Amino acid sequence: MPKRFAAGLVSGAVLASALAVPSLAQDVAVRGGTVHTMAGPAIEDGVVVIRDGKIVAVGPAATTPVPQGLETLTAEVVTPGLVDARTVVGLAGYLNQEDDQDQLDEGAPIQPHLRAIDGYDPAETLVDWLRNFGVTTIHTGHGPGTLVSGQTMVAKTWARTADAAAIVPRAMVAANLGPGSLGDEGGAPGTRAKQIAMIRTALTQARTRAALDNTERDQAKGTDAEVPGLEEQVMREVIQGRLPLMVTANRAQDIMNALRLKEEFGIDLVLDGAAESYLLLDEIRTAEVSVILHPTMTRHGGDYQNASFTTAAKLAEAGIPFALQSGFEGYVPKTRVILFEAAVAAANGLPWNDALETITIDAARIIGVGDRLGSLEVGKDGDVAMFDGDPFEYTTHATGVVIGGQVASRAVQ
Missing domain, CATH: 2.30.40.10 (Urease, subunit C, domain 1)
Incomplete structure (x- = not known):
């Protein structure tokens, strides 16, 4: 000691x-x-x-x-x-009431233009609570529940305003695959194939229209260049590599669907959750993507039924860049604490120093702020x-x- x-x-x-x-x-x-x-x-x-x-x-x-x-x-x-690589704190509040739950808007299945900073409350009690465990930076934003739920931000956990808290106001676009974002019965997407088809459509449209400069578009239409909508503007940024697409995918088939999108469109992909990533270590390593792994102690049911306490150790052994997260919880107090999640990972095969890296320097690098935080x-x-x-x-x-x-x-x- x-x-x-x-x-x-x-x-x-x-x-x-x-x-x-x-x-x-x-x-x-x-x-x-x-x-x-x-x-x-x-x-x-x-x-x-x-x-x-x-x-x-x-x-x-x-x-x-x-x-x-x-x-x-x-x-x-x-x-x-400490750096929490994925949370919804600041949008989700500890009271668990309708007026403090801004992490998900179910008005449409694809809403990449929703910005986390517009819903972030720096005075939320949960922000203060996490800071008191040593968490100084959070990667927070729209959570799972729809196909593309919105954008994330990177924020310090002590500030008067959302603008003062934000060090990266627009960090990633959050997408979600698997049963959690299939929509209501009879609605879109409905199936996994439809999930991928809808995301592929949005990316294809953004890529195709971005390839036309104003002159070509004017000649084709004989009118002034059409201004793309906010949704398309954001998806263009994904196509252009200016915003990573963070895909929550826990089951192996959903992880493979995400990797297939990366290969097809050449986008900057970050895997989130990745409960069954231990089944696809070679594929993830070959794709050269980073993983924001689910909380070690997440409840092993539903999408996480095959989660394992030892996944962090296996990712480290495979040489795959990853960080731990507090994630999203549907019950009060609406968040976990990354310090505890890393501790349990360390008790299940992840070397002590590696465990600390997952909530400091590795987390900072994966969310794009390793040049100023994490060490x-x-x-x-x-x-x-x-x-x-x-x-x-x-x-x-x-x-x-x-x-x-x-x-x-x-x-x-």
Whole structure:
């Protein structure tokens, strides 16, 4: 066990927001008995120095001076701020009432133009709750339930407004295959073949029309160029590789359907859920796609009936890039906690450091923000999580959270 630091720790502590809103102070140092930078070996008795919201120094305390006057927080274990690679928190609220459930609109089967930022509530209690477990960044947005449910965003878990929270306002387009998005009885899509046909139609239309420049379209129609609708504009961005298509697919046949779309259209594909991905390791690796794996402890029923606690370990062994997620839950409190999901994956064959990577640097890379988040390195955002022991032990507590150099949460009695 790392050396325990007495200062700044409260046994059995809980976290509370330091202030109701972010403070102006952005210079702070964090000292840990063990600092897991996720950019190299762990540092014993390490220090992270943050100025103007960015990390300016990381190293052993003996050789990494803390500038005079900086507040220094201490903890037994320090990690990068945790990154939840897939959630609906901020659109889905903890009350589980109609007025705080914006993660799904069932008005039409394909709605790629719905933007997560327009439904995101940074003051939602669940955002605060996740942050108090060390989660500083979430990839959130429209959830499963329709064929193409909308867009996702990447947000920090401490901000006054959705615009201030968003670091990637438009991250991915969320599509969903399998029984969960077959629609009502008698409605579209109805079958798996119709699901793929409808997505293929939308992608084909976007690709065909995008191939015509304004002159060619004018000549063909003899009129001014037609302005594509919002739905088509977004699907063009998918075709052009400007927005990844994140496809929730859990059963092997649905995963193969998603891989087939990638091959046919050359799109940037991210697999979400992927409960039966252990049956298709060669195919997924050959397709060179990343996986945002379902929560380790997801209930093994319905679409997840063949889920396994050991899938994370198998993906790691196969060399497939993947991250863990909290996902979507239909019941209160509407979310899981990635810290616990990674801990159970570590208890079922995934090496400890690999498990931490799935909720830090690997998650950041897969959602497109690995250049600024997910590891404690000079130049990256000053996002830090602090713990009073091994983060994956059930009796460990989060004792502090720093986001962009601001002390967002700290331990209180």
